[in-house]
Amino acid sequence: RPPPPPQHLRRPPARGLPPGPRPAADAGMETSSTKRTASAEARRTPSAIVASPLTLSGAWRQIHTHSLSMTGHSQCGFLFDVSAKNADLAVHAVSFVPGAKDGDYDVYTVAESHERVHQNSKAWSLVAKGTHTGPRGCTLRVPLLKHVNIPRLSRHAFYISGHNVNAVSFSTDSNNTNSGENEDLTIHLGHFKAFPWEGVLSTGPFGHNGMQEFVGSLEYQVLQMHSVDHCLSTAAQLWSTRPFPDARVVANDGRVFEVHRSVLSVASPVLQAAWSQPLREREEGALRIDAGPQPVEALLRFMYTGQESEDTDPGEMLRLAHLFGLPALVRGSAMRLAGEVNAG
Numbered sequence: 001r002p003p004p005p006p007q008h009l010r011r012p013p014a015r016g017l018p019p020g021p022r023p024a025a026d027a028g029m030e031t032s033s034t035k036r037t038a039s040a041e042a043r044r045t046p047s048a049i050v051a052s053p054l055t056l057s058g059a060w061r062q063i064h065t066h067s068l069s070m071t072g073h074s075q076c077g078f079l080f081d082v083s084a085k086n087a088d089l090a091v092h093a094v095s096f097v098p099g100a101k102d103g104d105y106d107v108y109t110v111a112e113s114h115e116r117v118h119q120n121s122k123a124w125s126l127v128a129k130g131t132h133t134g135p136r137g138c139t140l141r142v143p144l145l146k147h148v149n150i151p152r153l154s155r156h157a158f159y160i161s162g163h164n165v166n167a168v169s170f171s172t173d174s175n176n177t178n179s180g181e182n183e184d185l186t187i188h189l190g191h192f193k194a195f196p197w198e199g200v201l202s203t204g205p206f207g208h209n210g211m212q213e214f215v216g217s218l219e220y221q222v223l224q225m226h227s228v229d230h231c232l233s234t235a236a237q238l239w240s241t242r243p244f245p246d247a248r249v250v251a252n253d254g255r256v257f258e259v260h261r262s263v264l265s266v267a268s269p270v271l272q273a274a275w276s277q278p279l280r281e282r283e284e285g286a287l288r289i290d291a292g293p294q295p296v297e298a299l300l301r302f303m304y305t306g307q308e309s310e311d312t313d314p315g316e317m318l319r320l321a322h323l324f325g326l327p328a329l330v331r332g333s334a335m336r337l338a339g340e341v342n343a344g
Contacts, residue, residue: 060092064217065180065187067171070137071215073192074099075202077161078168079114080179080190080214084154088223089185090147094128096160096216097169101136104163105129109148114157114190119199124159137169139216149223150185161196168192171213179214184222190214232305238263239304247275248286249300255293256286257300267303268324291320299324308332314340 082091094107108124110117117123130142150156160168170192171179180187189211191201202212238260245258265272274287289296295316298309308317308329314336321329 060219060221061184062217062219063180063182063185063187065171065214066176067173067179067213067215069215070097070099070169071171071173073172073212074166074169075192075194076165076167077159077193077196078170078190078212078214079118079157079159079193079201081113081155081157081188082150082218083156083186083188084150084152085184085186087152087184089150089220090223091144091150091156091218091220092147093141093143093219094158094160094216095139095141095219096214097137098132098140098162099136099166099169100132100162100164101134102132103167104131105140105142105167106161106163107142107144108159108161110157110159111154112157113155114159115201117157118159118191118193118201119197121197147221155188161193165194169215171215173213176213180217185218185220187214187218235305236307239301249296250286250288251293251296252288252290253293255296257297259300264300264303268326270324289320291316295320299329302326302329308336310336 078096098105106126107128107130109127110124112123127146127148128142128144130140132138132140148156148158162168170190176189178186178188179190190213191211193202202210242258242260245260247259247261247264249257249259249264251257261271261275265275271287289299291299295312298312298317299320302308303326306328314333318330318333318337321327321333
């Protein structure tokens, strides 16, 4: 016999339910042609990136490093590696913190670890130029002239070279083994250079094993097949229209959301257990959730599409994620909550 439904789920009687409006049609999930991230100047907290449980989402994403502001350490240039995890990536912009009040910058890349070719200028490709006009310590975003494609399980190096001393800031925090990481990629620790293409790398006593953290962010896209685009588009359309619903979810203010039990049961083992119980005669498949309409709508949207809503309270979403057994939403909400704490 299936387990009894949890205490926090209560079926209201079929009669007397408040006639709440259907939720507004949601814009759905972005496809590979849309951009979902704000620029580094607008967002500088780790919560700017909300990782989706569907790694191959195709949407533009942004990853921030552990350190987000000027640290007091800077040199002429900085080199670091980026490795892709389970999917091909296309990096299209780099943001960093200049250590000087103004100056020009070149961004190079190579399909190799920077430690092997750091002194060989012919091995690197120039992919962007940028100009900083101040003030000192303000983030500079540099769009790449062409996307840098990083195949899955591969490693590429980036070299940000300034035209004057103290051009690029970096962090000497020794508590981390990388500069930043999410489910798509890892930004590895790097080395500063006092002069362009000099034959030695930084090996100072500070940092982690003589290496330092990059300070900035990357904007990138997870590449995918057309079949994945089709699945994600279908899920977004299913959430937006929700045709032929067979159940209702009621928020604590009485707002009713018409849903599909099959979709929510697959997404949440808690709801699957609740709806496995036989319904009493004349009782409809409705469940009441003790939360406001905005987090309830965000919760349901996540179950349908795998996409989080960044305009919701991360603490409330974390509570609901635990309540309904959604580990991916737990991780995303915890990351957003940590980002708000760090920013505060």
